[in-house]
Amino acid sequence: MLRTTTLFAVGLTACVWTNAAVAADPSYARSLAATCFTCHGTDGRSVDGVPPSLAGQNRDYLLKQMQEFRDGKRPATIMHQHAKGYTDEQMALIAGYFSALTPGRAAAAPAAR
Numbered sequence: 001m002l003r004t005t006t007l008f009a010v011g012l013t014a015c016v017w018t019n020a021a022v023a024a025d026p027s028y029a030r031s032l033a034a035t036c037f038t039c040h041g042t043d044g045r046s047v048d049g050v051p052p053s054l055a056g057q058n059r060d061y062l063l064k065q066m067q068e069f070r071d072g073k074r075p076a077t078i079m080h081q082h083a084k085g086y087t088d089e090q091m092a093l094i095a096g097y098f099s100a101l102t103p104g105r106a107a108a109a110p111a112a113r
């Protein structure tokens with residue numbers, strides 16, 4: 001019994017520690033945000049704003065839009081499905097990542113060889 005309790009406590013400590021370490025890791029936020037690059041452009045700078053650029057947008061606005069897509073409060077073609085894959089904590093990290101970036105034009109595609 002004592003052994004089970006000890007193992008549980010050790011496991012719980014490891015989980016809490018891992019979550020704290022993950023949340024504090026800036027590359028974790030970028031990894032999450034990278035799932036958005038395919039459509040919203042590298043670092044959230046989309047080509048001609050379609051779909052809208054995310055770089056430099058207000059953090060609270062981005063978070064609210066993600067939550068509204070997830071909850072079906074904002075109509076969407078794609079985002080209502082994509083937004084379902086993230087926890088509120090992950091959405092906050094993603095919103096923080098994009099809001100800290102400078103808005104700008106999408107990088108030009110490399111020239112064809």
Ligand code: HEC
Pocket residue numbers: 032033035036037038039040051052054062065066075076077078079080082094
């Ligand atoms: C498969 C393409 C695709 C991916 C991947 C994608 N988006 Fe979108 N996003 C869209 C489209 C298209 C819209 C316009 C709304 C709609 O029709 O779904 C949009 C709209 C948005 C908006 C509203 C922008 C505004 O100015 O109001 C936000 C915020 C957003 N996306 C955030 C994200 C985030 C964050 C991710 C990554 C976790 C992401 N999107 C991934 C296609 C995508």
